[in-house]
Amino acid sequence: xxxIVCLALLLLLVLGVVNGAQLPHVSDMAGTFSAQEERTLESxxxxxxxxxxxxxxxxTTNNSQGKSxxxxxxxxxxxxxxxxxxxxxxMFSFNFDLREYDEASRGLGRTIFENAGEDExxxxxxxxxxxxxxxxxxxxxxxxxxxxxxRYSIVNDDGSFTLSGVERKPTLTEAASEIVxxxxxxxxxxxxxxxxxxxxxxxxxxxxxxxxxxxxxxxxYNSLRLRDSSDIFLYQTVTRTRIQxxxxxxxxxxxxxxxxxxxxxxxxxxxxxx
Amino acid sequence: MPTLTYKCPSCxxxxxxxxxxxxxxxxxxxxxxxxxxxxxxxxxxQQDQQGSQTSWDMQDKPFTPEEMERTKTYxxxxxxxxxxxxxxxxxxxxxxxxxxxxxPAQFTPGTRPDIIIPFLVKKQEAEDKFHxxxxxxxxxxxxxxxxxxxxxxxxxxYVPYWLFTCEADANMTYNATRVSTMRSGQYMxxxxxxxxxxxxxxxxxxxxxxxxxxxxxxxxxxxLEPYDTASAIDFVPETLSGAMANxxxxxxxxxxxxxxxxxSNTTENLFRRTVSGYNSVTTRxxxxxxxxxxxxxxxxxxxxxxxxxxxxTYTFAINGQTGELTTNIPYSKGxxxxxxxxxxxxxxxxxxxxxxxxxxxxxx
Numbered sequence: 153x154x155x156i157v158c159l160a161l162l163l164l165l166v167l168g169v170v171n172g173a174q175l176p177h178v179s180d181m182a183g184t185f186s187a188q189e190e191r192t193l194e195s196x197x198x199x200x201x202x203x204x205x206x207x208x209x210x211x212t213t214n215n216s217q218g219k220s221x222x223x224x225x226x227x228x229x230x231x232x233x234x235x236x237x238x239x240x241x242x243m244f245s246f247n248f249d250l251r252e253y254d255e256a257s258r259g260l261g262r263t264i265f266e267n268a269g270e271d272e273x274x275x276x277x278x279x280x281x282x283x284x285x286x287x288x289x290x291x292x293x294x295x296x297x298x299x300x301x302x303r304y305s306i307v308n309d310d311g312s313f314t315l316s317g318v319e320r321k322p323t324l325t326e327a328a329s330e331i332v333x334x335x336x337x338x339x340x341x342x343x344x345x346x347x348x349x350x351x352x353x354x355x356x357x358x359x360x361x362x363x364x365x366x367x368x369x370x371x372x373y374n375s376l377r378l379r380d381s382s383d384i385f386l387y388q389t390v391t392r393t394r395i396q397x398x399x400x401x402x403x404x405x406x407x408x409x410x411x412x413x414x415x416x417x418x419x420x421x422x423x424x425x426x
Numbered sequence: 427m428p429t430l431t432y433k434c435p436s437c438x439x440x441x442x443x444x445x446x447x448x449x450x451x452x453x454x455x456x457x458x459x460x461x462x463x464x465x466x467x468x469x470x471x472q473q474d475q476q477g478s479q480t481s482w483d484m485q486d487k488p489f490t491p492e493e494m495e496r497t498k499t500y501x502x503x504x505x506x507x508x509x510x511x512x513x514x515x516x517x518x519x520x521x522x523x524x525x526x527x528x529x530p531a532q533f534t535p536g537t538r539p540d541i542i543i544p545f546l547v548k549k550q551e552a553e554d555k556f557h558x559x560x561x562x563x564x565x566x567x568x569x570x571x572x573x574x575x576x577x578x579x580x581x582x583x584y585v586p587y588w589l590f591t592c593e594a595d596a597n598m599t600y601n602a603t604r605v606s607t608m609r610s611g612q613y614m615x616x617x618x619x620x621x622x623x624x625x626x627x628x629x630x631x632x633x634x635x636x637x638x639x640x641x642x643x644x645x646x647x648x649x650l651e652p653y654d655t656a657s658a659i660d661f662v663p664e665t666l667s668g669a670m671a672n673x674x675x676x677x678x679x680x681x682x683x684x685x686x687x688x689x690s691n692t693t694e695n696l697f698r699r700t701v702s703g704y705n706s707v708t709t710r711x712x713x714x715x716x717x718x719x720x721x722x723x724x725x726x727x728x729x730x731x732x733x734x735x736x737x738x739t740y741t742f743a744i745n746g747q748t749g750e751l752t753t754n755i756p757y758s759k760g761x762x763x764x765x766x767x768x769x770x771x772x773x774x775x776x777x778x779x780x781x782x783x784x785x786x787x788x789x790x
Contacts, residue, residue, distance in 0.1 A: 327785035328778075335781055336774075343773035347766040354564045354765060361645040361743075361752045366695065367634045367688040369652050375593075375630035376696055383602070384622040392613040 175233060177201070182212035182248050189287045196294050204301045204313050206261070207233060207241030210290055214248050221245060221252035226419045229256050235418060240315060244293065246286060246426070253277070254423035263317040264304045265297075266420030273422045281426060302326070430528040431502065431520075432667050435459065435467045440525040442668030445544025445727070445746075448659065450667060461664045502527055514639065514675045517584065517666035526668045537586070537674045541658035542665050542725040545582060545746040552729035552744045553577065555751050559742065564765065565757040569735045578732045578739070582746070584671035584725040585642055587635040588678045589655065590685045592719035594693040598625045599711045602704040621704070625697050628717075631689055636681040638674035638723065642730070642743070644684075649752040650745040653726050657747070661725065671725060678721040685721075690714045 177197035178190050185193065197208050209229065216224045229243035240259035247253065255273060257265045265273075276296045280289035303320060305313040322330065331339075432441040432450055439454030441464060449458040459467075502520040516532040519525065547555075560566065560575055600623040607616045633655045637647040659665070693714050701707050727746025732739050742753045784790045 321788045322786055324782060324786050328782045331778060331781045331785055336778065339777035339781065340770070340774045343770040343777060344766070346773050347768070347770035350769045351565075351762050351765040355757055355762060358563055358565055358755070358757050359559075359649075359752050360757065361643065361649040361754050363645050364648040364651060364688060366692040367631055367685075368692045368695070370631050370634040371692065371696070372630035372632045376627065376700075377629075378625060378627035378700065380597075380624055380626035381700065382624045384624070386620045386622055388617055388619045391616045391618075392610075393616070395609070395612050395614055 177207070177209045179209070179211040179228075179232075182214045182246065184212040184246065184248075184286050186287075193287070193290055193294070196291075200294065200298060200301070204298075204305060204315055205240065206297075206301055206315060207238040208294065208297055209233070209241065209243045210245075211243060212246040212248065212286070216247045216250050221247040221250050221254035221423055222256065222421045225254045225256040226421070229258070229419070235259070242297070244290075248426070251426045252423060253426060254421055256419045256421055258419050260304070260315050260317055262420035264300055264315075266422060268300070268422075270422045270424060274424050277424075430468070430530065430663055431525045432464050432468055432528075432664060433471075433525075435464070440668070442526065443544065443665050445546050445665075448544060450664060461662060465662075465664060514641070514672040515670070516673045517669055517671035519668075519670065526666075528663045528666045530663050533673050537723050539586070539661040539725045540722045541655065542584065542661045543653055543655070543658045543727055543747050544665060545669065545727040545729075547727075547729065547744060547746050547749050549580065549582065549729070551749065552580065552731065552746075555744055555749060556580075556731050556733075556742055559751060559753070565761045567756060567758045567761075570755065575733050575735075578734050579730075580732075581730040582669040583642075583728050583730050584666060584669055585647060585728050586638040586672055586674040587647075587724050587726055588638045588674065588681045588685075588721040589724050590634040590636060590678075590682070590689075590719060590721050591632050592630075592685075592689065593717045594629045594631065594689050595715045595717050596625070596627060596629065596693050596697050597711075597713040598694070598697045598709065599623065600625075600698075600701055600707050601710050602701060602707045604703070605705045622710070623701050623704075623707070625700055627697070629693050629696060631692075634685055634688065635724070635726065636685050638676045638678075638681060639672050640676055641672050642728070643741070643754065646741065646743045646752055646754065647728070650728065650743055650748075650750055653745070653747055655724075658724065666725075669727070674723050681721070682719075686716060689716060 176194055178185070178194045180190055193210060197210070200206060200208055209232075211225065211228055213224070219227065224247060225243045225245035228245065229241075232243075233241070235258060238258075240261055241257070242261045242265065243256045245254050245256070255265065276292055277289045280286070280292065301315065302313070303322065303326075304317065305315050306320070308314055433439065434441055434452035434455060434457060436457050437452060437455040439452050441450035441452055441459070443449075443461075444451040444458065447458065449460055450464045451458045502522065502525055505520060505522055505525065514532065515529065517526065517528045520527055556577060557575070560570060602621040602623045604619045604621065605616060606619075607614055609615070635651065635653060637644050690712075694709070694712055698707070698709070729744040729746055731742040731744070733742070734740070740753065740755045742751060742755075744751045781790065
């Protein structure tokens with residue numbers, strides 16, 4: 153009898169894991185993506201999981217079931233993928249009925265992403281949200297997640313990656329890539345400005361004849377005498393500009409940490425308004 | 427018409443005015459003489475020679491009326507050769523014997539200089555400055571980097587200027603704004619206060635030099651400024667000895683326009699500086715009047731050097747008082763762009779490498 157019970161439990165456990173591993177990473181309940189786009193995202197997320205053992209999921213919905221975006225994403229994540237099977241991961245949700253997005257992170261996901269701040273997430277999505285190009289937004293998001301996971305990974309001797317909670321310093325190649333993406337234009341602009349400055353400096357050394365425009369050096373010392381110095385106030389204009397709210401915080405309550413949406417404090421959150 | 431040549435009382439060689447010591451120097455025997463002494467000796471010699479002078483005009487081919495209008499002939503008082511000059515030349519050197527000749531009669535009424543700044547830069551120094559110019563000039567056309575740059579001609583020239591002294595009376599009005607911003611609830615409230623600013627007053631200018639000759643490019647003469655008129659001396663013809671000189675042939679009225687332009691620019695700038703404490707200031711009206719203006723003729727020293735490259739003549743001018751040099755040679759536009767691109771690429775590459783290393787070290 154004991155043997156039967158043990159076998160049954162083992163079978164359940166194996167089935168559970170297998171089922172969990174086979175669960176898709178993309179749940180496009182809102183029909184946001186085309187079939188091809190969904191397959192592309194699914195493929196990339198599966199590769200990410202294989203590489204880092206990090207479970208990144210995307211869900212879209214038009215029905216948040218009366219919950220906030222944060223609560224929805226966290227509940228959906230817990231229900232769909234229990235923490236015991238997927239200790240490290242993210243559930244990213246587009247809640248179109250709320251016009252919000254949310255990122256619920258767990259385990260090392262919280263360590264790696266939650267503390268990066270909402271502005272960082274907003275900056276990743278910003279180029280694509282105004283045009284409602286959600287597929288490209290998710291492509292950029294996956295790139296961003298992969299970059300951060302890489303920085304929080306240790307490369308094993310066999311080439312595999314092991315996630316850690318500590319950010320490592322980038323390799324020269326990684327650093328170069330980041331500099332190209334973030335600072336190359338600025339550096340080139342500074343270089344161009346210095347180049348122009350040096351060229352004009354060298355031109356000035358040629359001492360080429362040019363006419364004088366003023367006679368400042370021929371003014372008699374202290375000879376400026378003011379007989380009338382009046383500043384007359386005429387009128388004033390007042391303009392009022394509404395202060396733009398921080399788009400990344402959204403103002404809709406999407407930003408909260410520690411599972412304030414009812415997740416029991418097991419998930420961290422970042423989010424904003426669409 | 428008579429010309430003046432000052433000869434050494436000792437050896438009869440031509441005397442050259444030495445600006446630093448302010449004496450007439452004999453380069454032949456090495457003696458130097460005060461101006462007054464030489465003048466007295468010269469007057470005595472001229473009195474002795476009166477009656478023995480002959481008419482020597484041997485011109486065979488007549489000048490055209492236009493040439494006659496512009497050209498005048500004098501005889502060298504040293505060798506008797508004919509000095510051919512234009513009507514503005516007041517000092518030159520005899521082409522035959524090299525003797526310096528001064529032609530005071532060329533000064534038309536009102537153009538006799540009040541003061542003159544003697545040459546403090548000697549010929550060798552001027553030549554050294556010319557040759558030194560080509561070192562380290564990265565944007566020089568290749569034309570000037572091939573072989574040695576020879577001096578075609580070097581002239582020790584006194585250039586006539588008008589010195590303008592005046593008082594500018596300005597009435598300026600400006601539109602000015604002062605902007606303040608404060609937060610009020612969900613709004614940023616920007617208050618812009620508009621002012622009418624008025625400034626009126628005077629500003630004195632002294633000894634503004636304007637080139638009074640059309641012989642030298644005004645860009646060159648203005649670039650050679652400033653001259654220190656405090657070290658000028660009263661003009662006497664002897665100071666021209668050894669140099670070439672022209673009298674003013676541009677009237678003060680014609681030069682006044684240029685003076686007004688520079689004076690107005692400076693007056694506007696200095697009055698504008700008295701308006702402060704605003705976020706923006708724009709000139710609404712500017713009314714500048716020049717009062718109590720005077721102009722006096724003066725002579726300032728310039729070394730003029732010409733050099734030829736590929737059948738083109740280029741001019742170098744050196745301030746005979748300060749040694750300041752200027753030229754009209756062009757710069758290489760190709761090299762100019764090359765330096766921009768090269769430096770930009772180098773700085774970008776260096777910045778990229780530095781930023782990459784700093785990023786890999788976790789500094790940025």
